[in-house]
Amino acid sequence: MPENVLLLAALLLSVIGLGWFALALDVHWKQACGKQARGVASARGLRLFGGVALALSLILCLQVDHPTMAALVWIMSLAGAALIVAFALSWRPHWLALLAARPPRRQAG
Amino acid sequence: MFQNFRLAMAWVHTWFGLFLGFVLMVVFFFGSLSVFDREIDRWAIPESRFEPQPMPSFDEILKPVFEDMQPSRESVDQMRSRVDGPMPEHFDTPVRWGAYTTHRDPVLGLFAGYQVPNAHNPDELVWGTRTIDPRTGESLPDDQLKIGSRFFYPLHYSLNLHWKDLGYWIVGLAALIMLVALVTGVIMHRKLFRELFTFRPNKSNQRSILDLHNLTGVVALPFHFMFAFTGLVIFAGIYFPVTHTQLEPLHDLHEVMESQETGLPHERAGVAAPIASVDAMVAEAQRRWAARDMAGDVGFLALQHVGDANGYVSIYRAGTDRIALTGEGIHFNASTGEVLREDPPPSAVERIDEFLTGLHLQHFRHWLLRWLYVLGGLTGCACIATGFLFFVEKRKRQHAKRGQIGSRVVDALAVTTVTGMLIATLGILIANRLLPVSLPARGTWEQYCFWGIWGLAMVHAFWRTAPVARARLAPAWGEQCWAIAVLAVSAVVLNWITTGDHLLKTLSAGYWPVAGVDLFMLVSALVAVLTARRLQRRARPQPADSGELSGEAAHA
Numbered sequence: 001m002p003e004n005v006l007l008l009a010a011l012l013l014s015v016i017g018l019g020w021f022a023l024a025l026d027v028h029w030k031q032a033c034g035k036q037a038r039g040v041a042s043a044r045g046l047r048l049f050g051g052v053a054l055a056l057s058l059i060l061c062l063q064v065d066h067p068t069m070a071a072l073v074w075i076m077s078l079a080g081a082a083l084i085v086a087f088a089l090s091w092r093p094h095w096l097a098l099l100a101a102r103p104p105r106r107q108a109g
Numbered sequence: 110m111f112q113n114f115r116l117a118m119a120w121v122h123t124w125f126g127l128f129l130g131f132v133l134m135v136v137f138f139f140g141s142l143s144v145f146d147r148e149i150d151r152w153a154i155p156e157s158r159f160e161p162q163p164m165p166s167f168d169e170i171l172k173p174v175f176e177d178m179q180p181s182r183e184s185v186d187q188m189r190s191r192v193d194g195p196m197p198e199h200f201d202t203p204v205r206w207g208a209y210t211t212h213r214d215p216v217l218g219l220f221a222g223y224q225v226p227n228a229h230n231p232d233e234l235v236w237g238t239r240t241i242d243p244r245t246g247e248s249l250p251d252d253q254l255k256i257g258s259r260f261f262y263p264l265h266y267s268l269n270l271h272w273k274d275l276g277y278w279i280v281g282l283a284a285l286i287m288l289v290a291l292v293t294g295v296i297m298h299r300k301l302f303r304e305l306f307t308f309r310p311n312k313s314n315q316r317s318i319l320d321l322h323n324l325t326g327v328v329a330l331p332f333h334f335m336f337a338f339t340g341l342v343i344f345a346g347i348y349f350p351v352t353h354t355q356l357e358p359l360h361d362l363h364e365v366m367e368s369q370e371t372g373l374p375h376e377r378a379g380v381a382a383p384i385a386s387v388d389a390m391v392a393e394a395q396r397r398w399a400a401r402d403m404a405g406d407v408g409f410l411a412l413q414h415v416g417d418a419n420g421y422v423s424i425y426r427a428g429t430d431r432i433a434l435t436g437e438g439i440h441f442n443a444s445t446g447e448v449l450r451e452d453p454p455p456s457a458v459e460r461i462d463e464f465l466t467g468l469h470l471q472h473f474r475h476w477l478l479r480w481l482y483v484l485g486g487l488t489g490c491a492c493i494a495t496g497f498l499f500f501v502e503k504r505k506r507q508h509a510k511r512g513q514i515g516s517r518v519v520d521a522l523a524v525t526t527v528t529g530m531l532i533a534t535l536g537i538l539i540a541n542r543l544l545p546v547s548l549p550a551r552g553t554w555e556q557y558c559f560w561g562i563w564g565l566a567m568v569h570a571f572w573r574t575a576p577v578a579r580a581r582l583a584p585a586w587g588e589q590c591w592a593i594a595v596l597a598v599s600a601v602v603l604n605w606i607t608t609g610d611h612l613l614k615t616l617s618a619g620y621w622p623v624a625g626v627d628l629f630m631l632v633s634a635l636v637a638v639l640t641a642r643r644l645q646r647r648a649r650p651q652p653a654d655s656g657e658l659s660g661e662a663a664h665a
Contacts, residue, residue: 007477018306022305022306025303025306027307028306065475066430066431066432068431068432068433068464069431069432069473069475069478072432072468072478073475073477073478073481075331075332076332076478076481076482076484076485077481078328079328079329079331079332079481079484079485079488080481080484082305082306082324082328083324083325083328083484083488085306086305086306086307086308086324086328087308089306089307089308090308090309090310091310
């Protein structure tokens with residue numbers, strides 16, 4: 001079971017990491033948080049957070065499987081995570097405000 | 110010819126992508142289903158719905174079955190023209206016996222190859238296959254079609270078009286074009302990273318379709334690229350058949366030299382010899398794997414030169430714990446049981462090859478990665494389908510004005526290969542549940558149903574895309590979505606009626622192969638209904654699209 005928990009955590013970290021990468025782009029930041037100023041969540045900072053989250057995700061994958069398999073799981077999890085982030089931005093952009101620790105943009109969608 | 114490089118790439122992407130896209134759609138979709146081919150087999154053959162089994166005892170279970178086997182009638186008939194004189198009634202000289210299993214197989218597939226007296230090419234064999242219940246050794250009926258591993262899977266790499274191996278070549282060409290389409294697509298896409306997460310469903314049709322095309326293409330780009338590429342690597346021997354054309358003498362000589370080097374006899378000795386206990390050899394092989402810290406089960410077991418003093422037994426490990434498709438083969442003298450050879454560790458080149466083929470063929474035990482592969486494959490389908498839709502959306506007004514039918518034909522073919530293919534797939538599963546069990550050549554009838562239903566879907570697609578010629582939405586899409594929903598639910602209900610295995614039962618028993626197929630079909634039905642309803646809303650008259658297209662969309 002702990003293996004499944006680790007893999008689930010890796011998937012979650014992929015989603016969060018790519019979510020931060022998305023928020024680092026102005027257009028997506030506006031979708032999620034509206035006109036609120038970025039403050040400390042500068043684009044650079046978000047990219048750094050995103051990078052760390054993705055690296056942690058890879059480390060978790062490596063804990064569970066042989067490196068060759070872990071690499072594939074990680075790369076494929078990024079594909080799934082990117083789809084989740086993209087569709088969240090299309091239909092529920094305010095969900096991503098959670099990642100920016102901001103109140104969501106008013107009258108979202 | 111073109112104003113700039115990007116326009117030239119756009120031309121290649123559009124036209125090559127369009128023509129081979131129809132093939133790629135089939136390859137991607139049935140490739141995705143093949144990830145769970147063994148599970149689909151369970152659904153299609155109710156007698157085989159039990160837990161996966163390890164390789165059974167050779168001495169007690171397999172040997173009597175092998176001794177009872179004979180080549181199939183088709184194999185003998187195909188060989189007839191390449192033999193002097195009549196074919197024998199009974200084939201007495203088995204050259205090769207083999208049994209192959211995976212961690213997902215309850216039933217075990219066996220094959221046997223036999224020498225043909227007076228054959229023009231003495232190395233050419235006739236073959237027989239059999240499927241047994243490894244717990245008892247009992248044979249399963251021969252004409253049951255393993256829809257997953259013997260129909261959907263070969264459809265993925267050969268289109269089941271065997272005439273002159275044409276299917277392999279078409280799929281190979283399509284894979285090559287896939288690589289070209291990916292490279293040209295990346296060149297055309299000006300904002301690969303900036304628009305990585307961009308999908309705007311509320312913009313104009315063209316814009317949102319192009320968004321989805323880019324999104325599905327880019328997020329799974331490593332998957333698309335690696336699978337097209339490794340697919341070509343796996344079949345490199347077919348696409349560059351030098352070993353059996355220009356270099357045949359060299360190839361034959363190499364075979365002999367190799368056998369001298371490995372100590373595995375190339376020819377029969379012509380002296381009969383009994384077979385020693387293969388179970389003891391299996392135990393020894395497993396002991397040696399464990400000593401190398403690679404304890405494992407037997408995946409593939411083969412006997413060469415059966416019943417001859419030069420006979421040998423090869424035992425390969427099942428590769429469930431890593432990507433690379435390795436066997437760690439250990440070879441034994443069949444009559445004495447002594448070890449002839451242990452395969453040495455692979456070289457760097459072999460290691461890369463094993464990784465690339467293993468990555469594609471996925472013998473590993475990893476359910477999450479399997480599902481992620483399905484996701485990758487279906488993302489590829491979405492990318493190709495939105496490519497068709499974009500082609501049509503972009504041109505249909507212009508074509509309607511000029512009275513051309515190009516976009517209507519493309520739309521009809523798109524309906525055929527997207528929704529029509531799903532209808533045919535559900536059709537063969539329904540035929541599998543409805544055709545009488547006693548019907549002779551039942552498996553062949555199931556295949557006829559598949560192609561027949563697909564043909565009907567195509568007729569419907571061409572008939573009901575007429576409005577596209579007037580720049581309107583084709584009703585064929587929505588109608589076929591409704592058909593998918595009805596067929597998918599029917600297949601699940603028929604499985605329940607004919608086998609008693611309804612979802613509550615399979616889920617509570619944790620029998621995922623059947624529960625998974627049923628659930629997958631129900632989810633497909635739901636998606637089909639949602640799509641159909643959305644299409645109905647879209648079909649209502651709406652104000653003209655006002656979205657301005659970027660330069661990229663304009664020349665795609």
